[in-house]
Amino acid sequence: MRPIRVAIIGGGCGGISAAFELTRPEHRGKYAVTIYQLGWRLGGKGASGRGAANRIEEHGFHVWMGFYENAFRLIRECYAELKRDPKKCRIADWRDAFSAAPFIGISDGACTNLISYFPPAEALPGDGWSEHDPFEIGSYMARAADALRAMMLAASEQSGGKQTRQDDRDQAGVAETASAADPSPCLESNIVRLLKLGGLGTLAGLIEGAGVLQLIFARRVPYLGGLLERLLEAMAVAARRQIGLLVANDAVLRSLWLAVDLSLTSMLGMARFGLLSDPRGFDAINEYDFREWLKINGATSETLDSPLLRAFYDLAFAYENGDYNLPRQGAGVGLRAGMRMLFSYRGSMVWKMNAGMGDVVFAPMYEVLKRRGVFFEFFHRLENIRLANPGAPAPGERQYVAALDFDIQAEVTSGKEYQPLIDVDGLPCWPAKPDYEQLVDGERLAREEWRFESQSERRKGGTKTLSVGDDFDFVILAVGGGTIPYVCKELLKTDHRWRQMVERVKTVETQAVQLWLSEDLESLGWDYPPVVLCGFVQPFDSFADMRQLIREEKWRKPPGTIAYFLSTLKDSGAAGGHAEFDYPSKRGQQVRRNAINFLKTEIGKLWPKAVSHDGQFRWELLMDPAEELGCNHRKLGEMRFDSQFWRANVEPSERYVISVPGSQKYRISPLDNTYDNMTIAGDWTSNGMDCGCVEAAVISGRLAAHALSSIPALEEIFGYDHP
Ligand SMILES: Cc1cc2nc3c(=O)[nH]c(=O)nc-3n(C[C@H](O)[C@H](O)[C@H](O)COP(=O)(O)OP(=O)(O)OC[C@H]3O[C@@H](n4cnc5c(N)ncnc54)[C@H](O)[C@@H]3O)c2cc1C
Secondary structure, X not given: OOOEEEEEEOOOHHHHHHHHHHOOHHHXXXXXXXXXXXXXXXXXXXXXXXXXXXXXXXXXXXXXXXXXXXXXXHHHHHHHHHOOOOOOOOOXXXXXXXXXXXXXXXXXXXXXXXXXXXXXXXXXXXOOOOOOOOOOHHHHHHHHHHHHHHHHHHHHHHOOOHHHHHHHXXXXXXXXXXXXXXXXXXXXXXXHHHHHHHOOOOHHHHHHHHHHHHHHHHOOOOOOOOHHHHHHHHHHHHHHHHHHHHOOOOHHHHHHHHHHHHHHHHHHHHHHOXXXXXXXXXXXXXXXXXXXXXXXXXXXXXXXXXXXXXXXXXXXXXXXXXXXXXXXXXXXXXHHHHHHHHHOOOEOOEXXXXXXXXXXXXXXXXXXXXXXXXXXXXXXXXXXXXXXXXOOOOOOOOEOEEEEEEEEOOOEHHHOOOOOOEEEOOEEEOEOOOOHHHEOOHHHHHHOOOOOOOOOOOOOOEEEEEEEOXXXXXXXXXXXXXXXXXXXXXXHHHOHHHHHHHHHOOXXXXXXXXXXXXXXXOOOOOOOOOOEEEOOXXXXXXXXXXXXXXXXXXXXXXXXXEEEEEEEEOOOOOOOHHHOOOHHHHHHHHHHHHHHHHHHHOHHHXXXXXXXXXXXXXXXHEOOHHHXXXXXXXXXXXXXXXXXXXXXXXXXXXXXXXXXXXXXXXXOOOOOOOEOOEEEOOOOOOOOOOOOOHHHHHHHHHHHHHHHHOOOOHHHOOOOOOO
């Protein structure tokens, strides 16, 4: 039987995951997949390239959370299938590719940075789940109760309340023994006792309350009526009093109590809004902004304005129009992501990659997919999806995709297949630029600086139209969400759901800077373990210490520090400006100015010894790869910044997908079958997580594969919250 020809457009996390699923050996070649990708590399927002002196250049730092069960599952399978020889390749196994990153920092934007250590959790991401479903609100509540009690004990210890600890053990012990046989009646009487007589007025009482919450959720006691809510309410009031009483001058204690308030308020809100029993789960509160929802549930103004909450928004670039005055994050999407991040991680809460994401994710995926027979058409830019009946389909007929129009950006010499990878000391990697030698007229294209990843680049080598029946049978549209208006004009004209999706599901520009410094961070006055830190100042609120890359980049004289900075980039306000040819370079210049200014005025707050006595940034710290390669024209002062790497992620497909309140219901699912021969994949779709992250895109790719082949089964798509 002839295989079903599947055209996947876009080779980011969504498209690649769909390809990986559809070409599994159990399909026995039923699907013949071709991936059409603009430019020379896979990866999309996660693409990276090796630049000067083989240094890694990214769109911004990418970390994988320990709850990314789908993403880790696929990448583990990919490495297992690849069977790289560890003697020949230093990244032969997924464990070589990822390192646990247990230190997370929150900055108050001034000089206080709180670094938390998240201990390893049982098992590893992607191991598969044998027992209960950890991605379920009751499980999150159980873990949240554990964490709450641990935080209270830590707060008690920090405030010198050793005695409380003993009291607590005694009281919780009583509760535990009393409730062992038939938990609910005893729990009820315990709660009533705590609620009466001011039982929660002391720290010991609060800790006991947290112990009772642990029992309720660990044993899934379902029928406590309004008692659970009353207990949480009373605990929240008591905990908020503690913030006022205890923490005025103690930053650590203060943040502990703010975290307690945040946890209790979230748990209370979840109980009040009935999320435990509402079939919509977290989605029931997506009309609210997360901060607004916390406020409704009584969070203190200190909690609402805390660096902790700001960091949460920073992490998700959750600022409409990239504007810091417009923090906007759908409460349900945010809470789900937060709960998963904190309470369902395995191994480490955060994992960093030991090379570029292109090197450790997309190169192995490319190799495995090639082996499985996937065909790659690089330098193919989709221009238009043509519908069979651009008006309305005849009665009883389903709408379908009739043709795909592409610009061929460049032809490969002698019609051969483009070979995209380079070898960096035994590791297959993506280069930061195309290999012009493989391209027809490559020298000219290089000289004229064709921008193959830019929407505003209109130069092309030719065009191609693929027709349904002749060239493809099924399409998976996996371009970035920001590209839809450019390539789906017919669809948007005829389908109001698509129009609404494009209008309501917002995206933002981001800016990223990477620095290579000759001294290590300790010498720069930053003596913390390798962190990912959020909540720092504008214009770069997030910082990742990427020292693990030093050994990978193979400098002759290795840098002491590799540091990545990242944040949103406020919209330029120029209507239609992004369609202008020089828009990306103008925005790139803006990022350069932002970064130089940041180094001049802000970096001293983070790295006090990176500035000299007169407060100037020590530009000589910046390492220039050109010097490494033997150029002896040494750049001086501020000009040294030009040897670093920065980028404005402003192309439509590069724009980060945010989850503003009320937008989630406008997303369309890969399972939607309005179009007979097309589905979609990417973090912008309705995928059960509905936020911009690798895991959401991978889930979406798996859903797209399911839509076509019924594999994987929906139950095997971990944490897919059925809408
Ligand atoms: C700066 C930044 C930092 C991030 N950090 C993290 C992080 O730490 N952790 C995390 O989990 N997530 C992070 N994300 C989000 C994550 O990168 C995305 O959620 C994920 O990569 C989205 O994958 P996708 O397949 O949906 O889309 P994309 O990655 O955008 O893939 C779309 C693909 O389509 C191609 N394409 C676009 N237009 C066309 C066209 N016309 N024709 C042909 N091909 C086309 C693109 O080149 C690309 O290959 C970050 C995103 C950004 C921007």
